[in-house]
Amino acid sequence: MSEVRNWFDQGGSAYARFRPEYPEALAARLAELAPDRALAVDVGCGNGQLTRLLAGHFRSVSGFDPSQDQIDHAQPQANVSYRCAPAEDLPLLSRSASLITAAQAAHWFDLPRFYSEVRRVAVPGALLALVSYGVLSLEPGLDERFQRFYWQEIGPYWPAERKLVDSGYATLDFPFEEIPGPAIDLQLQWDFDQLLGYIATWSAVRSAREAGQSQLLLDFAEDLYALWGDPAQRRAVQWPINMRVARL
Template identity: 30%
Template sequence: MKKPIDNFSAQSGAYKKFRPTYPQELYDFLFSQCSNFESAWDCATGNGQVAAVLGNKFKSVYASDISQQQLEWAISKENIQYSIQRAEKTHFPDDSFDLITVAQAIHWFDMKVFSKEVKRVLKPNGLVAVWGYGLGRISTEIDEKVDHFYHEIVGDYWNFERRHIEEQYENLTLGLKYIKSNHEFYIDTLWNMTQFEGFFNSWSAVQNYIKANKGINPVPNLVEDVKGFWQGEEMKVSFPLFLRLYSK
């Protein structure tokens, strides 16, 4: 089993404050596919935003992460139990969960080992939902600046696993039955310039850049490049979201 990668503990506060939240339409679709609502596992829960929504529907929710710092920001509910555990090796009993969710995180896992763990803890009729999102789109001019920043400025500082996001997880396999879905989802939100800057500061590639370049942060230059194209106090940002469903 490969060594776990934790790129988000150091900026866990920024991650909670500036990362986008997932649309209710996504959850409604997932719930429509579930046959039972006894128990769910939100794997790599981070600050617990997914676990909190699952807690509105499932009797019991178990949420795990490798980062204590992330869990310190987690949303508390009576029916959510948080724990520090690796995705690939948990203390959950066999056949525990009706639904397992992994949001914007599975690309960090040891897939061969995680697949075995999922098969072990998923109930016979259970569902696995894995999703992520691409670059947010704002306007033609701003998108060009963001794309340049992504590829040319911090491109060499992304971990190798980032390629799975770009491939929308199509080359990851869990060894389960893949359920094809034609549903399209988007994360639509409004940002001011502070939120724009905060989001990019939460990127792992930005943190890697800063470490490699004597503390120099490339984000302020991006903000300056974008300012001339920013219209009004807030602008709409739309992130394309991709979802992959599996059943046992």
């Protein structure tokens, strides 16, 4: 079981390798809802997971993140510009953005100030989409053990903001005329190491280790290893993509 014992040692360095990518259909549907294809703005863009998908649907895309390290790891594209900037102070002209997205990021924003910037930079009829992916689910036989780990065992080690993500931002202040967002799931086929590599990127895992709860993590990993079978076998992993969408 040494491979399980060493699993959590990957730590945060595996973030870019294991974080799931948004499906192309998400960018396509948001583009269809936008009033035109001139400029899309991705706020809290990280290393550009959603930003680069939007690039295939808009003439120009701007990605902003407060972390220079994240910006430095974004992949360059001809019609995409990345800049280090906070969500609450965007270096954009007023009435310039046709689509404004924030993917897995809005729960960290100063929302009143961010919404003020949204109103400033949006063209009439622009689309605002706060995107998050919810708690993953696994195949029958694996999912029950995972859900117990997520909600009961690792749950106390998540930051308070995580509850906003788990609810699909349902309780987030959203003072706009809301419209239904597209119904899309994120679906992947992962082997055992890929799933555990992803879980190892969680801030809750880091917090549990710092609190001396490594055995809790290892017990879960070994239980899942026993249920998985051949660790090289790929199994279905699915996340619901949740959105709060408004026409401005």
